[in-house]
Structures are given as structure tokens and as C-alpha cells.
Amino acid sequence: MLKGKKARFLTVALAVVLAGSVLAGCSNKSSAGGKKVEQVIRYNLGADPKTIDPGLNSSVEGGTVIANAFEGLLDTDSKDQPVAGVAEKWEISTDGLKYTFHLRKDAKWSDGKAVTAGDFEYAWKRALDPNTASEYAYQLYYLKNGEAFNMSADPKATKKATADQVGVKAVDDVTLEVTLENPTPYFLSLMSFPTYMPLRKDVVDKDPKGWATKPETYVSNGAFKMKEWKPKDSITFVKNDNYWDKGKVKLDTLVYKLIDQETSYMSAFKSGQLDFIEAPPSQEIPNLVKEGTATISPYLGTYYYSFNVSDNAEKVNKDVAKVLKDVKVRKALTLAIDRKEIVESVTKGGQRPATSFVPRGIAEAAGKDFKQKDYYKETADVEQAKKLLADAGYPDGKGFPTIEILYNNGQGHQDIAQAVQDMLKKNLGISVTLRSVERKVQLTATNSHEYQVARNGWIADYADPMTFLDMWVTGGGNNVAGYSNPEYDKLITAAKSETDAAKRMTELHQAEDLLMNDMPIMPIYEYTNVVCIKDYVKNARKSSLGFVFFKDAYIEKK
Template sequence: MKKFISLIILVTILTAIFIGCGKSKKELKKDDQVLTYTFKLRKDAKWSNGDTVTAHDYEYAWKRVLNPDTAAEYAYQMYYIKGAEAYNTGSGSADEVGVKAVDDYTLEVQLESPTSYFLELTAFPCYFPVNKSVVEKDADWATKVDTYVSNGPFKMTEWNMKDSLVFVKNDNYYNKDKVKLDKLVMKMVTDETSAYATFKAGDFDMIDVVPTSEIEAGLKDGSFVKFDNLGTYFLVVNVTGENASDDVKKVLTDKKVRQALNLAIDRDSIVKNVTKGGQIPAHSYIPEGIPGADGKDFASKEYFKSSGDVAAAKKLLEEAGYKDGEGFPTITLLYNQEGAHGDIMQAVADMWKKNLGINVSLSQQEWKVFQQTRKDMKYQIARHGWVGDYVDPMTFLDMWTSTSPLNYAGFANEEYDNLVETAISETDTAKRDELMHKAEDILMDEMPALPIYYYTQVKGIQPYVKDVRVSPLGFIYFDKAYIDGK
């Protein structure tokens, strides 16, 4: 029986696959204030080099993320911990951060304020441990096969730059006897059509990203598998009008224009005729898939019809002073060239032209350039998307606060900031949901983001590959996977 999987992954999403980063088993105790968490680590967890995974590794790793010298992009995700923000921003010290290894197997964490979703947060990669002795010995440990260590079911044995990664079963993994695969071979490519052709020829067992044009047939014949994905594909608007001409700035900063653009989009048509991956047409910013305190899906509120409302869109545009699009300047819609984003942007541009009478110029950039352009706010309207870091509405709301480093729209609303801040520490689940719904109300009124659809994940998986698991947050797990009859 074949006991390894060969697969193709697109290089742009490599960081979403954490094959070798396992999480320690934990037992939880909470004090009456819900401010202190005590984690008990399993004693048989080891790093791939044989070292024991200890609470000291966790303390070191979390403070390393917060260290200003590390310049970690996701350091803000740890600001829930006491003293974390002060240390990261230079006004506090590492000793004041509320993370302490009580002994080798006990980690104590103190929070700034009650955070009901803190346990969800600890499953996110920036909370993963690193081997303190390995990191301190070599600052470049993570870029070399000989020094790279992990603590999950597989360990890296080869890293061929821009070509492939090879992982084999980790003999030091505590549950190694349950791992059925001996090896994982990952080939890195940049063209999804080439990846699909290799998969179709039977030379690869799995592909991570599939061509849009093949999704319908692949799902029908069983070679593609659709997984849930907690995320929203949307357009982001530079609501400040920064770096735009005066006439373009005028329309970007007008809420009624943004509302009109939103209502002029037929999401049903885009999902049915363009993306074809079983995506759910959006009717809110926060996607479906998060349970609310009332037992319903948090995203049960319909802010707009997914099919659009052209009459209402025309009325809003007229109220903004651009009846039938007269006098409306040409706006530029920016997207990254990888994948099928161009087809989606073309469909949106056509709808805005047909339904509102406005002209749209399409512009594309390579991924790294595109990322920086959005960050620098040197765009007008751009394609965007967000997959949750954890299963809670807050992962979609806190990115739009005025101080968030992920707020590429330049959106600033004091009431919104206050609602989000209050919701973070609210322990009553019903009250907390109410606060977050009110925050989303503001977001969907101001429209710095125009939701298009809720993501799904479609993977190419050969029928003989069994039990590959894909989480709604996008993580792929091979610990239970196996090859059946090949």
C-alpha cells in the first residue's frame, strides 16, 4: 500500500498549511473574574528533535511575538493578555506580560479584561510554541531543514526553494502509532491550470487550489471536494479618498455612493456564473457559520438582498448627485492577478456600468505589490477577503477599528470603536452579541467593505485519498489521512 501523499500547493497560500505545528493538550481552570487561565500540558509532547515541549517554550514564544524587535504583524492578536500591548508598543517590559511558566508543564495566563473567546484565540498560529533552545541558538532556524523543528505528526526533511517541501512521519510525535502516512511531498507552483493538469494526469494525489472553470465538473465527478470556509470575499473602499483626484475622492467619501455600488451587485449571478464553487451569496459582512447566543447563526440578519436592488441603487446615486451616472468619474477597481479575481471584477464592473451608468477601469497587480498598495491606501476600490482567525464574530469586526493595522479602508467611527471595545470584555453572551450586531449595523451602513460572497474551499483530492481534514479556518490536517488500495 502506498503510504505517502504527493500534492501541489500554490505558493501564495503555503503559510496557511501548518503540517508540523501541533497543539498541546490542556486542562482549563478559570478564576471568578475570568481573567486567569491555567493550562496543563501533556507530558509526552516532544519536539521533532526529541526535546520535551514545555510551558517555558510557550512563554518564550508568546513574548517573542510581542517583542517589538520581532515586528510580528499579528502581535496585536495577543493584546488580550495583560501587559502585552504595552510591551509590544514600547511602554512596558516583557516581565510585565501576563504569561508565566509555573513549571515545565503549567502555563498561567492573565488577561487585561474578560475575553470569552480567548480559548479560540489560542488555536491561532501566533500562539503556537517554539523551541526556545533552538531559536536562541540560531536566529535563522526556521529557514533551514537541519534546524527547523516542529511538534506535530510530521517533520520536514527537505526544502527545495520554489520547488518542493518534503515531510515524513515524526517519530517523536506522541500519537505516532495513529499516523498512517510515512511521507508528504508538496510541490509549489504558481499556475493553478498547470497544477490541475498534473492532478488530472494522476501524477499528484491532491491540489490545494483548483481552476474555477473546472469546479462544476470536478464536484460532479467526485475528484473535487468542497469544504466549509469561515470567510467573506469583499471589495474594500478607500473611504478617505487619499491619493485620488478630487472628483474621485468626492464619490469615495460619499456613503450614499458606496451604498449604491453595493446594491447594484447581483451576488447570485456571480456565484452561479463566475465562481461556481458553491459559494454563498453574501447578505452581510460577517459570514454564515458562527453560532449566536440565541441559537441562530450570527449572520441571520439580511442587510441587503443577495440579488441586489437596482432601483434602490439608482435612487441613492441620484441623491448623491449622479443621476444615471451623469458626471460620475471613472473609478479604478484593483485586484491581484493570481486566480480568477479578474473574472469577478469584470462582472462587478459590468453590473455597475449596466445598472448605474458608471465607468470602471480594471487594474491588476502581482500579489506582493497588490498587498502593499492596499496597505499604503494607494487605491480607490480593491478586491479583498478575510478568513476568520478564530470562530467568533470579533475576528471580522476588530479589523475595522480606527487603530487596526488591517483597516485598509481608512474607516474611522468612534461609536463603532466603542461598541467593539465593549464587546471584547462583555461576558454576557446575549449582550455581547447585541453589541457586535450594532457594530455590524454601522459597518453595513457606512460600507467601507462591500461583501460579495462567503467562501468555500474546493480541493482536488483523488478518490483513493481518505480522511484529509480541512477546518473552516483553512488549516489542512493529514494526521488521520491515508491511501486506500494504491
Template sequence: MVLSVAIAGCSSGTQKPEQQAQQKKETVIRYNLGAQPETIDPALNSAVDGANVILHTFEGLVNLDEHQQPVPGVAEKWEVSNDGLVWTFHLRKNAKWSDGQPVTAKDFAYAWKRALDPATGAEYAYQLYYIKNGQAFNEGKATADDLGIKVVDDYTIEVTLEAPTPYILQIFAFPTLFPVRQDIVEKYGDKWAQQADTYIGNGAFKVSEMVYQDHITMVKNENYWNKDAIKPDKLIFTEMTDESTMLASYENGEVDVIDNMPSEEISRLQNDPNSGFVLGANLGTYYIDFNNQKPPFNNPLVRKAFSLAIDRKAIVENVTKGGQLPADAFVGPGFPDADPTKQFHDVQGPFYDATKANVEEAKKALAEAGYPDGKGFPKVTYLYNEGQGHQNIAQALQEMWKQNLGVEVELASQEWQVFQETRRRGDYDIARDGWLADYTDPMTMLDLFTSNSGNNNAQYKNPEYDALIDKAKKTNNEAERMQAMHDAQQLLLGQDWAVAPLYFYTDPYCVKPGLKGVIADPLGFKRFHFAYWENQ
């Protein structure tokens, strides 16, 4: 900007086109990310906030377009064997890291082996179990050399799968499978993803500034292979967690996009044509984790009682007010069944009446568990991460369990990063949770609860469930695959009551009028690669 002013001051007469281009206003988009991400390391991240940063600063072999369809990313083309097991990806030779070094097949192989290495502790390691011997390596039963990953040359990588997988290209577009630089990771260790100058990515943007619990600034990556198609010059992701503060900042013009706001303000925003409010769709479920390994919630009758005592309709109508649907299953609408004209959710049907609490059955289950009318029930705590919305839900649940079961439940909140670790360790009684789909297949909702899943916060363990999920991942028959997943969900909710789904997500967000091209996908991500200001 200083340079362009100097040129303008020295020139006399009509400016040349290149001078006019230099003076073009910088395109800046400000989005409130929410809490400071626990990590933005592609292998270690398991949250939407971190993924929103990673999706702008890294790129996988495959991208997903605005319709969630796979399109070329670092791989400009690929082919698959007739049996669906061997995928060969050909990398574009002009793909570079943000420091100008070429992106090679070795970078992908290193990243995948690192994510699968049990020493890394990647919660999403199971997303690479589709690769031959991926699970065996992660469980210490095979070596890295046994993996179905072959670097043919610098720009060709061959991947052998355990079984044909219809949604595998969506997996290759997932952040855990993005490449990372071995030299950077080994030189800086855990700190490589904590400071701007060592956070080397291969995506459309590069991080220029990180201010802890305040903001992350990204600028266009001049070394990105498709940089000319990228619209914004700069992205600023702020880190406000209070819903009222977010909305005030948006309405004061301090941020351009928010995807959280006080529930009591949603009606006003919906009715204001100038608010930029959008009620989008999300594939995912807000739910309650019961600690399946810790008394008293190691008893399925207790879990059943607490789940049936919830009036889910009252929560979405009186508390969240964002158009959410009361959840009568864990897999919600939007996922196809074996017959793609039918939805998985509709084929299986509900597990309980989500429009009201079933107090009679809830009390019966609690009495069978040894706590008639809540008598003798131990002290338990419901844990949630800070935020007015989560607090409002917690208070509603607390009142329902008191009125319908005669049980006193204490409430406790923690800062987001602390909460994630507490929940991951299973150091809780009951905890808030939520899951947004990673791809558009029911498997993304159900393999979450396998015994070896790093995201199984409910600590649910059922060998029969694991076997059904494994069967669904390895069968070539689509009808059998879907039936195995239906059977698994029947165990999860119909028999074991492992978790208590509350509602199916919607995506209420606000975008400043005049900002075009923002992609809000049903997986919960906001993408700004092609966003621009109208009339700028």
C-alpha cells in the same frame, strides 16, 4: 529504501516481520497549497496558505479536532479559575522540538511576547489582546513584564485574561499562539523561516525541503510526542496558482488534493462519481475592500453606490459556480447567537437584497456624492491577486459598475505576495479580499475592522465601532456581547458601507479516491495528520 532493498537481496527464505515493515511502502500525500506563502513564521503569517504549513509543523497548547472542539496539544491538561480569568496549562514532558530539544513554557511565553511586541509587526497581534495588558503592550503603553503571562516552571504556564472569553481555547489553538524557539529566531533573524534546516518546529512534521515557488516537502517528525498516531510519512505541498494547471495535475495523478479549480469545470466534476469532488463548507466571506481613507472611497455614499450596484446572485451563478451564497451581511451562516439554537446571521437579518443589484438606490447615492450618472468620477482601479477566478469576478464587477453607475473602473492584478503587501499598505482604490474564520464565534469576523487590527485592509476607522468590539470582548453577559457585535456590524455595513461582501464561501475541493482521513475544516484548513491511502 536502499537499505530495505539490500536486506531483501541478502535474505533467503521467509522475511521476518521487521524486514517486512522496512519494505512497507512510504505513505506520501501531495497537496497543492497554491501560491508561495508570504511567510510561514507563526507570528507573521496571516494567510491560509502559510497556516496550512504551520499547522503541520508546529503545535499549540491546544489542538482542534475534526469537529473544531479543543483537545490537548502540547498541554496535556489545564484548569481555569472560578472567575474565568486565570488559565493554567500543564505541558507534557515528552513534547520536543524537531531537533530533539524539549518544548517548555518559556517557548510559549517568548512566542507570545514576540507576537505582541510592536517591533515584530505581527498583523495578528490582536489575537493576543485577550491576555491581560496585551493590547497595552502592543501599543507601547505597557511593558512585557506587565503581561498576564507567568512561567511557573518549565512545564507550567499561567495566563491571565483581560476578561472571561468563551472561545479562548480556540484562540490557544490558533497558529499565532504557537511556540517558537528564541535561540533560532535570534540567531537567524528573518531568515529562520525561509530555509528547511533552520525551520525548527514542534509539530507532527518537519520541513525537509523548500523550493521557492515550487514546493515545500515535509516528513514525519521523529521527535513529535504523538508520532505513532501520525499516518503519512511525507507531505509534498506544491505551489501552483493557475486553476487549469492545478486540475490537470490532479487528473494526471501528479497531486492528490486540490482546493481550487476552474469554475466552468465544477459542474463536470460534480457529476463524475470518480472525480473525488467534494463541496465542503467554509466559514467566511469573499468581499471588496474600499479604501476608506482615500478619495473618492472615503465618502460612504460612494461606497454605498458601488456596493448596491453589484448583482451578487449573478456572480455566484454565472461566475464562481461553486455553490456560494450571495452575501447580504459580513457575518455569514454558521455562527451561533446568544441563543445557540439561533444563528447570528439570521438574528440580525440582511443589510440589502443580495439577490439583485439595487440600481436605483445605487445611482441615487452616487448622485448625492456629487457624481450624477458617474459624471466627473475620477479614475479608479480594482486590484486583485493573480488567478482566473479572481479575474473573472473582477471583470464581472467592472461591467456592473459601468452599466449600473456609468463609471469606468480599470483592472490590475499582482502576484500574491506583492498584492498582500500593497493591500496592507492601503496603496489601492478598491481591492479583492476574503476572510475565513479563525474560530467559530462572530468576533472572528468583526474584530477584523477595528482601528488597531493588522488585517483591516479597508483602512476603516470608527471609534464607535472600536468601542462596541471592545465591549463585546469584555462583557460577561452573552446577550450583551452578541448585541454589541450586532450593533458593530450595523455600523460597518448599515451606516458606513465600509466593505462590500460578495458571497459566503464554500469549499469545493478534490481528493483522490482511496485517500482517506483528510480533514477539511470550515476554517479553510486541510489537515493531513491522520490521512492514509486505502489498501496500502
């Protein structure tokens, strides 16, 4: 999904501070007629978030809201380097297994109560609790006994643990001790990840399902607090006057608009109703970039389609489930797609064809990118695709059932789906129907494996190949394909405990080899950030790991 923060151990440059329009700044006042500039930014979030509960969220949309409303133990600077957040200092044991965080005493919640170490312990254990059913629970498996506690309700689990045995403990109100299963070089990077945000037990336990939907109960500890949520229209946040670092927050109001149609939010941007949008209509991107209205920057993620190979697939459509369980079919469908044509003629945003699942931009070692191979051509390999389909028993598509592609609303997603539909028909003789739904519906359908083929995307949570690979372990919360391969699981487990960096990378390469050989997914392209931002918006930061940060943003004289 999501964003993470770059660890000090990693060498790849990850964050992009939007050029020109986001570089400078100080005063939040204008000298024009002595009038104060209205400090309001209207940013198009692009979809009504399924949830903005830090423990339950798994989308970039929800994550952006959370990242500006909450603050973790650590925050990030303009280059996505971990810096002090709620924790003002910390120590790491020589073996890399124990972290001791010391919280600042002036950290407060939006209702004025103190943020305590217990708030972090509660939030982390809540996300791991099997009753919470957090899709991102596995992101806390780095904690000692984290996985064992999360799997405690599974009768097949070989190792189980209680909440008290999980490696996080509030020693006192301002000291948090964390014990890991294995040394994890990028652990500090995770401390600003949504799932690791603190939560108030008294607030959440009182209304577990509804607390994050109402301004009066959405108690947060970051730069902004919720004022109003109008479903399918907007979510409004205002400056949190109880935030410990409020002196650096210049914005008074942050409005997230929830417009999912590209032409609509592009029109709103041009008319001045929006100050900041992403992913403008693809047909307009070349001219927008040429005239300087849009900028293109790195985005560490992969746009892909998933095949439903889960046990639930037959309940959706028995005939389609049967064909998709055949790896020859999945490979045939994947090889029939011309990714080069899609990025050049459809998306037009500087994307690169995805010929692996882990994209370019993640360092394996100094000067060496993890992506070292192409698992198939950038263009369609029609001959091989036809052969595979024939070997599976469907020569020229004869006898192959009509399949449905599910995607969330948006002209861009529709254009790609239509291109894929046309390519499968032309190259393999396969008929495809398309179904567009709201983002919430798409997330629910994919997470519950109630689809046939679906559009998906994954943005790195941190700058390591693991963020793209551990999601595909059996039963993983973000394993939308329902993929399962015991050998793959073993490689991921081994890589998570491996202290030899070179051997660890070898295990991750072997895991990706298995994933791309089994092909439960169809990578389409490597993301880029295409953004349009008004020149009076300063210091809004878009990370190449997904989220937009507004803590330091302000409006200059228009």
C-alpha cells in the same frame, strides 16, 4: 484569514471530514505484491506563502503549513473541538480569568530539544512586541496587558505596559500560567491558532527575518518538519520523528505545491501529479460534483472587496481617494453588484450572496444564527445605486475617475473582478481597470494600504462573530481598509469585556450595523469548500475554519 478551533461552549457544527475519501483507516501498508505503499501526499497550497512564521502569518496558505508543522497547547479533533496538544491537562479559575496549562514532558522540537512553557511565553510576547509588527497581535489582546504592551510604542496610547506585565508566565518548564483581561468563552479555541504556537528564542532571535525560510532553521514541534523549499514551486515536509505523538503519523512526506492557476492545478490533479486540490475551475465545478470528483462543504468565511479609506489612500491616487472617502460612493458601488448573478453564473460552487459581513453559520444562541438581516439585496439595486452616485455629485458616472481593482492571481478571482467591472460600467457608468498580482504582492499591498479597491477574503479564526468584527477596529493589523470609527471601536471593546451573553451579542450587532452603514468593504459571497481529492487519500481533514490537517492522513493502495 484563518482558522481557529471550536470552543466547547459553541453549538454550531464547524468541521467537515471530507466524505468517503477521508473517513477511515489504519495500516500504512498495502498487500499488493507485499510492497509498501508510498506514504506521500501532494497537496496544492495554491500560492507561495508570504511567510510561515507563526507570529507573522496572516494567510490561510501560510496557516495550513504552520498547522501541520507546529502544535499549540491544544490541538483539535475531527469536529474542531479542543483536545490536548502540548498541554496534557489544564485548569480554569472559577472567574474565567486564569488558565493553568501543564505541558507533557515528552514534547520535543524537531531537533530533539524539549518544548518548554518558556517557548510559549516567548512566542506570545514576541507577537505582541510592537517591534515585531505582527498583523495578528490583536489576537493576543485577550491576555492581561496584551494590548497595552502592543501599543507601548504609540505616543497616543492611554495605557501602556511592559512585556513583564503581560498575562503569560512560565512558572517552570512544564507549567504555563495565563491571565486574561476578561473571561473569554472561546479562549481554548485559540490555543491551536498559529499566533499562539510556541517558538524557540535561540533560533528566531539569531535570524528574525530568515529563520522561517530555511529547513535547517525552521525548527518546529508538530507532526512534520521542513525538508526543502523551492520558491514558486513547492515546499516539502517530512515526518518529524521527534514529535511526541509520532506513532499516529503515517505519512512520510507532505509536498505543498504552489500553483496559483486553476487550469494548471486541475490538469495536474487529473494526470495524477497532485492528490488534493481546492477551488477547481468554476466552469468545471458542476460536472466535477456530478461525477463525484469534487465535493462541496461549508466554509465559514466571506469573500469581499475592500475600499482603501486609509490616510495613505491619497498617496496612491488622490482623485480616487477623494471619491472613495464618500460613503455615498461606497454604497453606490456596493449596491450596483448583482451577487446572485456572480454565485450562479461565475463561481458556481454553491456559494451564497453575502448581504452582511458576518456569514451564516455562527450561533448567537441555541438554534439562532447571528446573521439576522440583509443590509442590501442579493441582486443589484441599480436605482438606489444611481441615486446615491448622483447625490455624491457623479450622475451616471460623469466626472468619476477610473478606479483600479487589485486581486491575486487565479482565474476565479479574475472572473469575479471582470464581473464586478462589467456591472459597475453597465449600472453606474464607471470605468474600472483590473490588476492581477502574486498572492504575496496582494497581501503586502492591502496590508500597507497601497491600493484603491482590492479583492480580499476572511475565514473565521473561531466560531464567534467577534472574529469577523474586531479586525475593523482603528489600527487593527488586519484592517486592510484603514477604516476608523471611534463608536465602532467602543462597541468592540465593550463586547470583549461583556459577560452577559445577550448584551454582548447586541453590541456585536450594533457594531456590524455601523460597519455596513459606513461600508468600507463590499461583501460579495459566503465561501464554500470545493475540493477534489483522490480516493486513495484517507483522513485528510479540511476544516470549515480554513486549514487542511494531515497529521492523521495516509495513502491507501492506489
